[in-house]
Amino acid sequence: DTEVTQTPxxxxxxxxxxxxxxxxxxxxxRAMYWYKQKAKKPxxxxxxxxxxxxxxxxxxxxxFSPECPNSSLLNLHLHALQPEDSAxxxxxxxxxxxxxxxxxxxxxxxxxxxLTVL
Amino acid sequence: xxxxxxLDSHVSVSEGTPVLLRCNYSSSYSPSLFWYVQHPNxxxxxxxKYTSAATLVKGINGFEAEFKKSETSFHLTKxxxxxxxxxxxxxxxxxxxxxxxxxxIFGKGTKLSVKP
Numbered sequence: 601d602t603e604v605t606q607t608p609x610x611x612x613x614x615x616x617x618x619x620x621x622x623x624x625x626x627x628x629x630r631a632m633y634w635y636k637q638k639a640k641k642p643x644x645x646x647x648x649x650x651x652x653x654x655x656x657x658x659x660x661x662x663x664f665s666p667e668c669p670n671s672s673l674l675n676l677h678l679h680a681l682q683p684e685d686s687a688x689x690x691x692x693x694x695x696x697x698x699x700x701x702x703x704x705x706x707x708x709x710x711x712x713x714x715l716t717v718l
Numbered sequence: 719x720x721x722x723x724x725l726d727s728h729v730s731v732s733e734g735t736p737v738l739l740r741c742n743y744s745s746s747y748s749p750s751l752f753w754y755v756q757h758p759n760x761x762x763x764x765x766x767k768y769t770s771a772a773t774l775v776k777g778i779n780g781f782e783a784e785f786k787k788s789e790t791s792f793h794l795t796k797x798x799x800x801x802x803x804x805x806x807x808x809x810x811x812x813x814x815x816x817x818x819x820x821x822x823i824f825g826k827g828t829k830l831s832v833k834p
Contacts, residue, residue: 604761642808642824643762690761705769706752707822709761 604710606691612716615681621713623674623691632674633707634666635690643690649674681717688712720745722811724825732833737781737796739828741809744790751792752810753783756827762808768792779803804832 604625613619623632631650635643648656649668663685665677674691692707725740743749750769754762766777773785783794792809809825 606761640827642827645822688759692762705750706764706767708764709754711761712759714759 604691604693604708606689606710606713608713609711610714610716612718613678613681614718615683617681618677618679620678621676621689621691621715623676623710624672625693625708625710626672627693627695627708628671629693629695629708630671631694631696632668633692633694634674634676635692637688637690637712639687647676678715681715683717686715686717688714720749720811720823722809722823722825724807724809724828726828727826728829728831730831730833731799733801734798737794737799737803737830739794739807739809739830741792741794741825742790743792743809743811745811750812751783751785752812753777753781753792753794754808754810756806756808758805765794765807799830799832801832801834804830806830 604623607622611619631648633648634646636646637643645658646660647654647666652668652671654666663680667675667677690712691710694705694707696705721744723742729739731737748770752767753765755765756762765781766775766783768775768785774782776782781794781796783792785792806827806829808827811823
């Protein structure tokens with residue numbers, strides 16, 4: 601299995617809802633990432649997990665809460681989001697992780713979850 | 719500090735003609751360089767990567783790129799465009815050493831349009 605999968609593909613939620621995004625990879629990769637991508641912009645890094653531990657949080661608001669239950673799975677819990685949080689949320693993984701969670705090797709991206717906050 | 723500049727925000731070519739997407743980078747250390755493609759409402763797919771081996775890198779779907787250290791460039795080319803190449807392309811740099819080692823820096827993207 602050489603891909604990163606994400607569910608759901610689309611999500612519409614109100615500002616008072618709680619929802620979760622899920623990401624899975626079975627390539628044995630040790631680093632996993634969440635990115636946010638607005639229309640016509642490059643992805644922006646949100647979180648990095650290295651060996652199942654949160655190693656980087658790019659000053660993301662607490663209404664986004666990541667979780668890494670095991671080495672293959674990464675979740676992003678959403679609560680009390682704002683309309684400006686509407687975006688494509690991308691998960692990625694890479695084979696290794698340097699100290700501090702980053703890797704200079706390529707990242708493998710999932711197809712993303714298109715989130716709309718009403 | 720690292721940075722990436724994609725010199726064209728939009729490139730339009732006719733099907734069957736060559737493609738050139740330009741990327742310049744700056745890096746304090748030996749960089750890794752990548753080109754990713756993103757089709758509408760899809761994730762990013764790695765086209766090719768340079769990690770200090772051969773300077774001419776061949777990727778998927780007939781794309782290739784040449785690392786030119788003297789020009790700090792990593793331009794993406796394809797001899798003959800296909801309609802399915804229409805997408806957004808991102809040039810990405812990552813330092814292989816130093817304080818920002820492993821930090822991926824994305825260019826702003828180049829939208830490639832292919833006319834029949």
